[in-house]
Amino acid sequence: MILLRMTTQRDSLAARIERLAVGEGSTETAVPGLRVFRATEPVGPFAVEYQPCLCVVGQGRKAATVGAQTCEYDPDQYLVVALPLPVSARIIEASREQPFLSMVLAIDVAELGQLLMAMPDEPEPERAPSTAMWVSSIEPRLRDAVLRLLQAAEDPTEARVLGPGIVREILFHVLGGDQGALLRSLALRNGHGQRVVRAIRFMQDHYEQALDVATIAKSVGVSASRLQHVFKDVTGLSPIQYLKRVRLHRAHVMILTEGLGAGEAAFRVGYGSPSQFSREFKRQFGLSPSHAVREQQGTTA
Structure with a gap:
């Protein structure tokens, strides 16, 4: 039954x-x-x-x-x-x-x-x-x-x-x-989960700025080593790995929806090197920024 x-x-x-x-x-x-x-x-x-x-x-x-x-x-x-x-x-x-x-x-x-x-x-x-x-x-x-x-x-x-x-x-x-x-x-205002939430919010609000682990840790009131440990336990990524993926996702949206070139999108999300951005974009999404645009145009044609 x-x-x-x-x-x-x-x-x-x-x-x-x-x-x-x-x-x-x-x-x-x-x-x-x-x-x-x-x-x-x-x-x-x-x-x-x-x-x-x-x-x-x-x-x-x-x-x-x-x-x-x-x-x-x-x-x-x-x-x-x-x-x-x-x-x-x-x-x-x-x-x-x-x-x-x-x-x-x-x-x-x-x-x-x-x-x-x-x-x-x-x-x-x-x-x-x-x-x-x-x-x-x-x-x-x-x-x-x-x-x-x-x-x-x-x-x-x-x-x-x-x-x-x-x-x-x-x-x-x-x-x-x-x-x-x-x-x-x-939902509570304390505990490990809330510190990770605050670190994520800080990175999402300031992803285009030059950030390191010490700066992110200071924003949530913990040591850099403690943040590294707790953040990876909860998300499976280090804070810098998380920040990099946020930047790449935001750039991906800018390229596909705003028509930005790879160089301008890279600059807007905080990359100083367009070539590094293109390498990491391809590693994350499986294709270069220019190929991503062509694929999007093909699916909407």
Whole structure:
């Protein structure tokens, strides 16, 4: 009986996402912060900058890599990204007959804080949570809440009236899950997770400036060696590796959406050497800045 219910839920999840995913790629829904995604063939690896979010697959399989960590997930699992992360993603299983279907729900840290105020206090973990991105098995209650959110997203009135309460319920289930500790530390104003959040925010706000680990560490009130250790524990990257990927992602957006040349984009994001920028751009995205522009023009022609 339980297995039958899980299979029915899984089929319903794929069907609801397919109704909302009106075309290839990403589609916004009537619920703020909720997007659905459809792909009819395997894709990647491709670079993307994830914001804090919950990802649930309705059909197919996907992988996300940051540093040395790779998370693969399918309809029996869900992915949580607790911090802004530059990720290399791949859609592993997809076809025209069985498209890859997923939903992504943005996590509002302020909403997390309000929810935690209504929940019992838990002691802060003695050490930093081990990662800012993880995969867990999806429980029936969480999948049921996701299904109801997708159903609400089909009607603008239901999305506006019922959506916020269902989102709150989803966050509640994730916080109570087997790896909710980092989400808790995000909403609190102390702890290892919060120091990493502050360092990330500082780098994202000042990425175009000349920064070193000592400067970043000073901005969050810890030693450089302590920041190096905690930051890599949580994100899988050193602070400088993270900063470099943020710069490359921002430059990638500038080149493709603003039509900037590689040299100007490199300068805007803080690179002093255009040749170094081009080398690192190709290493990150798999093609040179000029090839990236040509590929984009080809896909939109």
